[in-house]
Amino acid sequence: MVSSTEFGQGTKTVLCQIAAEALGLPYENVEIAQADTNEVPNSGPTVASRTVMVVGKLVQSAALGIKQTLIASGLLGDSYSPEEFRAACRSQVATLGSFRSWARYEAPADVFWDDDKYRGEAYAAFAWAVYVAEVTVDLTTYTASIDDFVAVQEVGKVLHPVLARGQIAGGIAQGIGYTLYEKVIWQDGRMQNGQMTNYIMPTSADLPPIRVFFEEMGNIHGAFGAKGIGELPMDGPAPAILNAVEDAVKFRFNSIPLLPEDIFEALVDREPHAAGRVR
Amino acid sequence: MTGFFSSRNPAPCDLSFTVNGEMKTVRAYPMERLLDVLRHQLELSGAKEGCGEGECGSCSVLLNGALVNSCLLPVLQAQGADIVTIEGLAAGAQLDRLQEAFLTCGGAQCGICTPGMILAAHHLLRRKPDPTMDEIREGLSGNLCRCTGYVQIFEAVAEAARRRVNS
Numbered sequence: 001m002v003s004s005t006e007f008g009q010g011t012k013t014v015l016c017q018i019a020a021e022a023l024g025l026p027y028e029n030v031e032i033a034q035a036d037t038n039e040v041p042n043s044g045p046t047v048a049s050r051t052v053m054v055v056g057k058l059v060q061s062a063a064l065g066i067k068q069t070l071i072a073s074g075l076l077g078d079s080y081s082p083e084e085f086r087a088a089c090r091s092q093v094a095t096l097g098s099f100r101s102w103a104r105y106e107a108p109a110d111v112f113w114d115d116d117k118y119r120g121e122a123y124a125a126f127a128w129a130v131y132v133a134e135v136t137v138d139l140t141t142y143t144a145s146i147d148d149f150v151a152v153q154e155v156g157k158v159l160h161p162v163l164a165r166g167q168i169a170g171g172i173a174q175g176i177g178y179t180l181y182e183k184v185i186w187q188d189g190r191m192q193n194g195q196m197t198n199y200i201m202p203t204s205a206d207l208p209p210i211r212v213f214f215e216e217m218g219n220i221h222g223a224f225g226a227k228g229i230g231e232l233p234m235d236g237p238a239p240a241i242l243n244a245v246e247d248a249v250k251f252r253f254n255s256i257p258l259l260p261e262d263i264f265e266a267l268v269d270r271e272p273h274a275a276g277r278v279r
Numbered sequence: 280m281t282g283f284f285s286s287r288n289p290a291p292c293d294l295s296f297t298v299n300g301e302m303k304t305v306r307a308y309p310m311e312r313l314l315d316v317l318r319h320q321l322e323l324s325g326a327k328e329g330c331g332e333g334e335c336g337s338c339s340v341l342l343n344g345a346l347v348n349s350c351l352l353p354v355l356q357a358q359g360a361d362i363v364t365i366e367g368l369a370a371g372a373q374l375d376r377l378q379e380a381f382l383t384c385g386g387a388q389c390g391i392c393t394p395g396m397i398l399a400a401h402h403l404l405r406r407k408p409d410p411t412m413d414e415i416r417e418g419l420s421g422n423l424c425r426c427t428g429y430v431q432i433f434e435a436v437a438e439a440a441r442r443r444v445n446s
Contacts, residue, residue, distance in 0.1 A: 007388075007389050008387070008388030008389030008390060008426055009388060009426075010388075162383075162384070162385035162431070163385060165385065165430075165431065166385045166388055166426070166427055166428075166431055169427060169428035169429075169430040169431065170388065170425075170426045170427045170428045171428075172428055173427070173428030173429065174425070174428075195330070195332060195334075196329075196330040196332065196334035196335055196423070197332060197334055201423060201425070203420040203421075203423060204415075204416045204419045204420045204422070204424075204429040204432070204433070205416050205417055205420035206420075207428060207429055209430070210428050210430050212430075
Protein backbone atom coordinates (compact mmCIF):
# COMPACT_ATOMS: atom_id res chain seq x y z
CA MET A 1 0.00 0.00 0.00
CA VAL A 2 2.20 2.80 1.35
CA SER A 3 5.48 3.39 3.16
CA SER A 4 4.10 4.92 6.35
CA THR A 5 5.89 3.16 9.16
CA GLU A 6 4.27 1.10 11.89
CA PHE A 7 5.87 1.59 15.28
CA GLY A 8 3.00 0.53 17.47
CA GLN A 9 0.57 3.35 16.86
CA GLY A 10 -1.63 1.09 14.72
CA THR A 11 -0.87 2.29 11.19
CA LYS A 12 -1.12 -1.16 9.65
CA THR A 13 -4.39 -1.94 11.39
CA VAL A 14 -6.08 1.32 10.50
CA LEU A 15 -4.83 1.49 6.89
CA CYS A 16 -6.13 -2.07 6.35
CA GLN A 17 -9.45 -1.02 7.91
CA ILE A 18 -9.66 1.92 5.51
CA ALA A 19 -8.87 -0.24 2.48
CA ALA A 20 -11.34 -2.92 3.58
CA GLU A 21 -14.10 -0.40 4.15
CA ALA A 22 -13.49 1.33 0.81
CA LEU A 23 -13.43 -2.01 -1.04
CA GLY A 24 -16.43 -3.44 0.81
CA LEU A 25 -14.38 -6.42 1.95
CA PRO A 26 -13.86 -8.02 5.38
CA TYR A 27 -10.86 -6.59 7.28
CA GLU A 28 -9.22 -10.04 7.31
CA ASN A 29 -9.02 -10.02 3.50
CA VAL A 30 -6.63 -7.06 3.38
CA GLU A 31 -2.89 -7.56 3.65
CA ILE A 32 -0.44 -4.70 3.88
CA ALA A 33 3.06 -4.85 2.40
CA GLN A 34 6.14 -3.91 4.38
CA ALA A 35 6.95 -0.20 4.28
CA ASP A 36 9.64 -0.66 1.62
CA THR A 37 9.73 1.89 -1.22
CA ASN A 38 11.04 -0.85 -3.50
CA GLU A 39 7.55 -2.33 -3.32
CA VAL A 40 5.24 0.53 -2.41
CA PRO A 41 5.08 4.28 -3.13
CA ASN A 42 6.96 6.72 -0.94
CA SER A 43 4.11 8.17 1.09
CA GLY A 44 6.26 10.68 2.95
CA PRO A 45 7.37 10.73 6.56
CA THR A 46 5.42 9.11 9.38
CA VAL A 47 5.04 12.36 11.31
CA ALA A 48 2.78 15.25 12.24
CA SER A 49 -0.42 13.23 12.64
CA ARG A 50 -0.65 12.84 8.86
CA THR A 51 -0.77 9.07 8.39
CA VAL A 52 -4.48 8.36 8.83
CA MET A 53 -5.67 11.75 7.68
CA VAL A 54 -3.49 12.26 4.56
CA VAL A 55 -2.08 8.84 3.67
CA GLY A 56 -5.26 7.10 4.82
CA LYS A 57 -7.27 9.27 2.48
CA LEU A 58 -4.95 8.23 -0.38
CA VAL A 59 -5.45 4.58 0.53
CA GLN A 60 -9.19 5.20 0.51
CA SER A 61 -9.02 6.90 -2.93
CA ALA A 62 -6.78 4.21 -4.43
CA ALA A 63 -9.05 1.46 -3.07
CA LEU A 64 -12.09 3.21 -4.52
CA GLY A 65 -10.18 3.37 -7.81
CA ILE A 66 -9.87 -0.42 -7.82
CA LYS A 67 -13.52 -0.90 -7.04
CA GLN A 68 -14.72 1.61 -9.63
CA THR A 69 -12.43 0.18 -12.34
CA LEU A 70 -13.79 -3.32 -11.74
CA ILE A 71 -17.37 -2.07 -11.80
CA ALA A 72 -16.79 0.06 -14.91
CA SER A 73 -15.22 -2.84 -16.78
CA GLY A 74 -18.29 -4.93 -16.03
CA LEU A 75 -16.40 -7.45 -13.91
CA LEU A 76 -18.22 -6.56 -10.73
CA GLY A 77 -21.77 -5.60 -9.84
CA ASP A 78 -22.73 -2.92 -7.35
CA SER A 79 -22.79 -5.48 -4.56
CA TYR A 80 -20.44 -8.43 -4.43
CA SER A 81 -18.97 -11.11 -2.20
CA PRO A 82 -15.24 -11.34 -1.40
CA GLU A 83 -15.10 -14.35 -3.79
CA GLU A 84 -16.65 -12.32 -6.61
CA PHE A 85 -14.19 -9.51 -5.91
CA ARG A 86 -11.28 -11.96 -6.06
CA ALA A 87 -12.54 -13.41 -9.34
CA ALA A 88 -12.95 -9.93 -10.82
CA CYS A 89 -9.38 -9.01 -9.85
CA ARG A 90 -8.09 -12.24 -11.38
CA SER A 91 -9.84 -11.45 -14.68
CA GLN A 92 -8.45 -7.93 -14.65
CA VAL A 93 -4.91 -9.20 -14.00
CA ALA A 94 -5.32 -11.84 -16.73
CA THR A 95 -6.29 -9.11 -19.22
CA LEU A 96 -3.85 -6.38 -18.19
CA GLY A 97 -0.94 -8.34 -16.74
CA SER A 98 -1.12 -6.38 -13.50
CA PHE A 99 -3.73 -4.31 -11.76
CA ARG A 100 -2.72 -1.41 -9.56
CA SER A 101 -4.42 1.74 -8.42
CA TRP A 102 -2.59 4.91 -7.40
CA ALA A 103 -3.58 8.10 -5.63
CA ARG A 104 -1.55 11.26 -5.21
CA TYR A 105 -2.10 13.99 -2.62
CA GLU A 106 -3.33 17.28 -3.92
CA ALA A 107 -4.02 20.14 -1.56
CA PRO A 108 -7.66 21.22 -1.70
CA ALA A 109 -8.13 24.38 -3.78
CA ASP A 110 -8.90 26.54 -0.73
CA VAL A 111 -5.85 25.42 1.23
CA PHE A 112 -2.65 27.36 0.60
CA TRP A 113 0.79 26.50 1.93
CA ASP A 114 3.94 28.47 1.10
CA ASP A 115 6.85 26.08 1.40
CA ASP A 116 9.46 28.87 1.04
CA LYS A 117 8.13 31.11 3.78
CA TYR A 118 6.56 28.28 5.80
CA ARG A 119 3.30 30.13 6.00
CA GLY A 120 -0.27 29.16 5.34
CA GLU A 121 -2.31 26.12 6.21
CA ALA A 122 -0.27 22.93 6.41
CA TYR A 123 -3.39 20.80 6.46
CA ALA A 124 -6.95 21.20 5.32
CA ALA A 125 -8.32 20.55 8.82
CA PHE A 126 -6.94 20.54 12.33
CA ALA A 127 -7.94 18.60 15.42
CA TRP A 128 -9.16 20.32 18.56
CA ALA A 129 -8.86 19.40 22.19
CA VAL A 130 -9.50 20.48 25.76
CA TYR A 131 -7.15 19.33 28.52
CA VAL A 132 -7.95 19.65 32.21
CA ALA A 133 -5.38 18.90 34.91
CA GLU A 134 -6.03 18.73 38.64
CA VAL A 135 -2.74 19.32 40.41
CA THR A 136 -1.53 19.19 44.00
CA VAL A 137 1.56 21.13 45.04
CA ASP A 138 3.10 19.77 48.21
CA LEU A 139 4.62 22.70 50.07
CA THR A 140 6.90 20.46 52.11
CA THR A 141 8.59 18.80 49.15
CA TYR A 142 7.58 21.39 46.52
CA THR A 143 6.52 18.57 44.26
CA ALA A 144 3.67 19.09 41.84
CA SER A 145 1.68 15.95 41.17
CA ILE A 146 -1.34 15.40 39.01
CA ASP A 147 -4.41 13.90 40.65
CA ASP A 148 -6.65 13.72 37.63
CA PHE A 149 -6.38 14.45 33.93
CA VAL A 150 -9.22 14.74 31.45
CA ALA A 151 -8.92 15.12 27.69
CA VAL A 152 -11.68 15.88 25.25
CA GLN A 153 -10.31 15.26 21.79
CA GLU A 154 -11.99 16.18 18.53
CA VAL A 155 -10.44 13.90 15.90
CA GLY A 156 -12.93 14.19 13.06
CA LYS A 157 -13.77 10.50 13.21
CA VAL A 158 -12.53 7.74 15.52
CA LEU A 159 -11.51 4.90 13.21
CA HIS A 160 -10.39 2.45 15.91
CA PRO A 161 -11.55 3.26 19.46
CA VAL A 162 -8.88 1.25 21.31
CA LEU A 163 -5.96 2.51 19.24
CA ALA A 164 -7.29 6.07 19.21
CA ARG A 165 -7.50 6.17 22.99
CA GLY A 166 -3.99 4.72 23.19
CA GLN A 167 -2.68 7.58 21.07
CA ILE A 168 -4.29 10.18 23.31
CA ALA A 169 -3.40 8.62 26.68
CA GLY A 170 0.17 7.93 25.55
CA GLY A 171 0.65 11.44 24.22
CA ILE A 172 -0.65 12.94 27.43
CA ALA A 173 1.70 10.76 29.49
CA GLN A 174 4.64 12.05 27.45
CA GLY A 175 3.33 15.60 27.85
CA ILE A 176 3.13 15.13 31.62
CA GLY A 177 6.64 13.68 31.55
CA TYR A 178 8.23 16.67 29.89
CA THR A 179 6.21 19.07 32.04
CA LEU A 180 7.12 17.71 35.47
CA TYR A 181 9.98 15.23 35.20
CA GLU A 182 12.14 15.17 32.10
CA LYS A 183 14.99 17.65 32.08
CA VAL A 184 17.57 17.36 29.34
CA ILE A 185 20.92 18.72 30.45
CA TRP A 186 23.23 19.69 27.59
CA GLN A 187 26.96 20.13 27.82
CA ASP A 188 29.20 20.81 24.84
CA GLY A 189 26.47 19.68 22.49
CA ARG A 190 25.90 16.39 24.25
CA MET A 191 23.15 15.25 26.54
CA GLN A 192 24.73 14.90 29.95
CA ASN A 193 21.98 12.86 31.56
CA GLY A 194 21.19 10.35 28.85
CA GLN A 195 20.50 7.49 31.26
CA MET A 196 17.29 6.37 32.85
CA THR A 197 18.88 6.82 36.28
CA ASN A 198 19.31 10.58 35.77
CA TYR A 199 16.73 11.38 33.09
CA ILE A 200 13.49 10.69 34.89
CA MET A 201 10.38 9.68 33.00
CA PRO A 202 7.06 8.87 34.65
CA THR A 203 6.42 5.36 35.90
CA SER A 204 2.98 3.83 36.26
CA ALA A 205 2.94 5.08 39.86
CA ASP A 206 3.56 8.71 38.83
CA LEU A 207 0.71 9.25 36.41
CA PRO A 208 -2.87 10.19 37.22
CA PRO A 209 -5.86 8.44 35.72
CA ILE A 210 -5.97 9.79 32.16
CA ARG A 211 -9.57 10.02 31.06
CA VAL A 212 -10.15 10.40 27.34
CA PHE A 213 -13.35 11.51 25.61
CA PHE A 214 -13.84 11.94 21.89
CA GLU A 215 -15.79 14.37 19.77
CA GLU A 216 -16.29 13.61 16.08
CA MET A 217 -16.96 16.57 13.82
CA GLY A 218 -15.78 14.94 10.61
CA ASN A 219 -13.33 16.13 7.97
CA ILE A 220 -14.10 15.78 4.28
CA HIS A 221 -10.37 15.78 3.49
CA GLY A 222 -9.46 12.87 5.79
CA ALA A 223 -10.00 9.13 5.47
CA PHE A 224 -13.64 8.47 6.42
CA GLY A 225 -13.69 11.84 8.17
CA ALA A 226 -10.55 11.38 10.28
CA LYS A 227 -8.26 14.21 11.34
CA GLY A 228 -4.78 13.95 12.81
CA ILE A 229 -4.60 12.33 16.21
CA GLY A 230 -1.15 11.58 17.63
CA GLU A 231 0.58 14.90 18.10
CA LEU A 232 -1.91 17.20 19.73
CA PRO A 233 -2.13 15.31 23.04
CA MET A 234 1.58 15.99 23.53
CA ASP A 235 1.11 19.73 23.09
CA GLY A 236 -1.73 20.55 25.46
CA PRO A 237 -0.83 18.99 28.83
CA ALA A 238 2.05 21.35 29.70
CA PRO A 239 0.00 24.57 29.57
CA ALA A 240 -2.90 22.90 31.40
CA ILE A 241 -0.59 21.71 34.17
CA LEU A 242 1.23 25.04 34.53
CA ASN A 243 -2.11 26.85 34.69
CA ALA A 244 -3.25 24.48 37.43
CA VAL A 245 -0.01 25.05 39.35
CA GLU A 246 -0.53 28.80 39.03
CA ASP A 247 -4.08 28.41 40.29
CA ALA A 248 -2.77 26.50 43.33
CA VAL A 249 0.23 28.61 44.36
CA LYS A 250 -0.62 31.94 42.68
CA PHE A 251 2.69 32.08 40.88
CA ARG A 252 3.09 32.18 37.10
CA PHE A 253 5.57 29.63 35.79
CA ASN A 254 6.50 30.05 32.14
CA SER A 255 8.93 27.25 31.45
CA ILE A 256 9.11 23.49 31.57
CA PRO A 257 10.14 21.14 32.98
CA LEU A 258 8.82 22.40 36.27
CA LEU A 259 10.82 20.53 38.88
CA PRO A 260 10.40 20.76 42.68
CA GLU A 261 13.52 22.96 42.90
CA ASP A 262 11.95 25.46 40.46
CA ILE A 263 8.77 25.69 42.56
CA PHE A 264 10.84 25.91 45.74
CA GLU A 265 12.97 28.73 44.38
CA ALA A 266 9.99 30.77 43.21
CA LEU A 267 7.87 30.33 46.34
CA VAL A 268 10.65 30.73 48.89
CA ASP A 269 11.81 33.88 47.11
CA ARG A 270 8.28 35.19 47.35
CA GLU A 271 7.42 34.16 50.92
CA PRO A 272 10.11 32.49 52.96
CA HIS A 273 7.61 31.15 55.51
CA ALA A 274 5.41 29.23 53.06
CA ALA A 275 4.51 25.79 54.30
CA GLY A 276 1.63 23.38 54.12
CA ARG A 277 -0.26 21.93 51.23
CA VAL A 278 -2.41 23.74 48.73
CA ARG A 279 -4.54 22.50 45.96
CA MET B 280 31.06 -23.99 41.76
CA THR B 281 34.41 -22.61 42.97
CA GLY B 282 35.68 -21.78 39.50
CA PHE B 283 32.80 -19.39 38.86
CA PHE B 284 33.82 -17.01 41.58
CA SER B 285 37.49 -16.75 40.81
CA SER B 286 38.32 -13.49 39.10
CA ARG B 287 41.54 -15.12 37.88
CA ASN B 288 39.54 -17.68 35.97
CA PRO B 289 37.20 -15.85 33.61
CA ALA B 290 36.99 -18.82 31.23
CA PRO B 291 33.59 -19.94 29.99
CA CYS B 292 31.95 -22.61 32.10
CA ASP B 293 28.99 -24.95 31.76
CA LEU B 294 25.83 -23.83 33.51
CA SER B 295 22.52 -25.60 33.74
CA PHE B 296 19.12 -24.17 34.50
CA THR B 297 15.50 -24.66 33.55
CA VAL B 298 14.03 -22.28 30.99
CA ASN B 299 10.28 -22.42 30.41
CA GLY B 300 10.19 -25.95 31.79
CA GLU B 301 13.13 -27.31 29.77
CA MET B 302 16.55 -28.08 31.24
CA LYS B 303 19.23 -26.15 29.36
CA THR B 304 23.00 -26.30 29.59
CA VAL B 305 24.97 -23.37 28.23
CA ARG B 306 28.64 -22.61 27.97
CA ALA B 307 29.04 -19.01 29.01
CA TYR B 308 31.35 -16.60 30.77
CA PRO B 309 30.21 -16.46 34.39
CA MET B 310 29.72 -12.70 34.33
CA GLU B 311 27.82 -12.68 31.03
CA ARG B 312 24.41 -11.13 31.46
CA LEU B 313 21.55 -13.59 31.66
CA LEU B 314 19.79 -11.39 29.08
CA ASP B 315 22.52 -12.02 26.48
CA VAL B 316 22.62 -15.75 27.14
CA LEU B 317 18.84 -15.96 26.76
CA ARG B 318 18.76 -13.90 23.59
CA HIS B 319 21.90 -15.05 21.81
CA GLN B 320 22.54 -18.61 22.93
CA LEU B 321 19.03 -19.80 23.64
CA GLU B 322 17.48 -17.63 20.91
CA LEU B 323 14.76 -16.39 23.22
CA SER B 324 14.51 -12.82 21.97
CA GLY B 325 11.35 -11.95 23.91
CA ALA B 326 13.21 -10.25 26.75
CA LYS B 327 14.33 -6.86 25.43
CA GLU B 328 17.25 -4.65 26.33
CA GLY B 329 15.85 -1.21 27.04
CA CYS B 330 18.23 0.74 29.26
CA GLY B 331 20.70 -2.01 30.18
CA GLU B 332 21.00 -0.59 33.69
CA GLY B 333 18.08 -2.09 35.56
CA GLU B 334 15.76 0.91 35.35
CA CYS B 335 13.22 0.10 32.67
CA GLY B 336 12.23 -3.54 33.25
CA SER B 337 11.92 -4.51 29.59
CA CYS B 338 14.37 -7.39 30.16
CA SER B 339 12.31 -8.79 33.06
CA VAL B 340 12.17 -12.55 33.53
CA LEU B 341 11.04 -14.73 36.39
CA LEU B 342 13.85 -16.42 38.30
CA ASN B 343 12.62 -18.93 40.86
CA GLY B 344 9.35 -17.01 40.85
CA ALA B 345 10.94 -13.61 41.46
CA LEU B 346 10.78 -10.83 38.88
CA VAL B 347 14.36 -9.88 37.97
CA ASN B 348 16.06 -7.61 35.45
CA SER B 349 18.02 -10.07 33.32
CA CYS B 350 20.36 -7.26 32.23
CA LEU B 351 21.71 -7.04 35.79
CA LEU B 352 22.01 -10.74 36.47
CA PRO B 353 25.33 -12.52 35.84
CA VAL B 354 24.43 -15.83 34.30
CA LEU B 355 26.33 -17.74 36.98
CA GLN B 356 23.58 -16.76 39.40
CA ALA B 357 21.12 -18.66 37.24
CA GLN B 358 22.87 -21.98 37.90
CA GLY B 359 20.19 -24.47 38.95
CA ALA B 360 17.43 -21.87 38.76
CA ASP B 361 13.97 -22.10 37.26
CA ILE B 362 13.55 -19.33 34.69
CA VAL B 363 10.39 -18.25 32.92
CA THR B 364 10.56 -15.86 29.95
CA ILE B 365 7.71 -14.38 27.95
CA GLU B 366 8.05 -17.31 25.54
CA GLY B 367 7.03 -19.64 28.38
CA LEU B 368 3.71 -17.98 29.09
CA ALA B 369 1.62 -19.12 26.14
CA ALA B 370 0.69 -22.79 25.84
CA GLY B 371 1.53 -23.35 22.17
CA ALA B 372 -0.88 -21.27 20.10
CA GLN B 373 -3.07 -20.65 23.15
CA LEU B 374 -2.10 -17.25 24.54
CA ASP B 375 -2.01 -16.60 28.24
CA ARG B 376 -5.01 -14.62 29.50
CA LEU B 377 -2.72 -11.66 30.13
CA GLN B 378 -1.51 -11.72 26.53
CA GLU B 379 -5.12 -11.93 25.33
CA ALA B 380 -6.12 -9.01 27.54
CA PHE B 381 -3.17 -6.88 26.36
CA LEU B 382 -4.35 -7.50 22.79
CA THR B 383 -7.99 -6.61 23.36
CA CYS B 384 -7.39 -3.65 25.67
CA GLY B 385 -4.62 -2.00 23.64
CA GLY B 386 -1.97 -2.72 26.28
CA ALA B 387 0.82 -2.93 23.71
CA GLN B 388 1.96 -0.32 21.22
CA CYS B 389 5.61 -0.46 20.12
CA GLY B 390 6.02 -3.68 22.09
CA ILE B 391 9.47 -3.15 23.62
CA CYS B 392 8.16 -3.02 27.20
CA THR B 393 5.44 -5.60 26.60
CA PRO B 394 7.26 -8.87 27.44
CA GLY B 395 8.55 -7.43 30.72
CA MET B 396 5.25 -5.72 31.46
CA ILE B 397 3.30 -8.96 30.98
CA LEU B 398 5.72 -10.89 33.19
CA ALA B 399 5.46 -8.17 35.86
CA ALA B 400 1.68 -8.40 35.63
CA HIS B 401 1.86 -12.21 35.82
CA HIS B 402 4.04 -11.89 38.92
CA LEU B 403 1.55 -9.43 40.43
CA LEU B 404 -1.49 -11.62 39.73
CA ARG B 405 0.20 -14.61 41.32
CA ARG B 406 0.56 -12.66 44.55
CA LYS B 407 -2.71 -10.74 44.25
CA PRO B 408 -5.23 -12.51 42.02
CA ASP B 409 -7.74 -9.67 42.29
CA PRO B 410 -5.66 -6.50 42.58
CA THR B 411 -6.99 -2.99 43.12
CA MET B 412 -6.04 -0.28 40.61
CA ASP B 413 -3.46 1.06 43.09
CA GLU B 414 -1.92 -2.37 43.47
CA ILE B 415 -1.66 -2.65 39.69
CA ARG B 416 0.01 0.78 39.44
CA GLU B 417 2.43 -0.13 42.20
CA GLY B 418 3.04 -3.64 40.87
CA LEU B 419 4.02 -2.40 37.42
CA SER B 420 5.97 0.66 38.51
CA GLY B 421 9.32 -1.02 37.83
CA ASN B 422 8.43 -1.41 34.15
CA LEU B 423 8.54 1.73 32.04
CA CYS B 424 6.32 2.31 29.03
CA ARG B 425 6.76 5.30 26.72
CA CYS B 426 3.83 4.69 24.36
CA THR B 427 0.63 3.93 26.22
CA GLY B 428 0.52 6.20 29.25
CA TYR B 429 -0.08 2.90 31.11
CA VAL B 430 -3.88 3.37 31.12
CA GLN B 431 -4.69 0.51 28.78
CA ILE B 432 -2.02 -1.65 30.41
CA PHE B 433 -3.81 -1.27 33.77
CA GLU B 434 -7.09 -2.11 32.07
CA ALA B 435 -5.55 -5.21 30.50
CA VAL B 436 -4.26 -6.45 33.86
CA ALA B 437 -7.64 -5.79 35.52
CA GLU B 438 -9.36 -7.60 32.65
CA ALA B 439 -7.03 -10.61 32.95
CA ALA B 440 -7.69 -10.72 36.70
CA ARG B 441 -11.46 -10.65 36.05
CA ARG B 442 -11.14 -13.51 33.57
CA ARG B 443 -9.44 -15.69 36.15
CA VAL B 444 -11.73 -14.69 39.02
CA ASN B 445 -14.76 -15.44 36.82
CA SER B 446 -13.47 -18.69 35.35
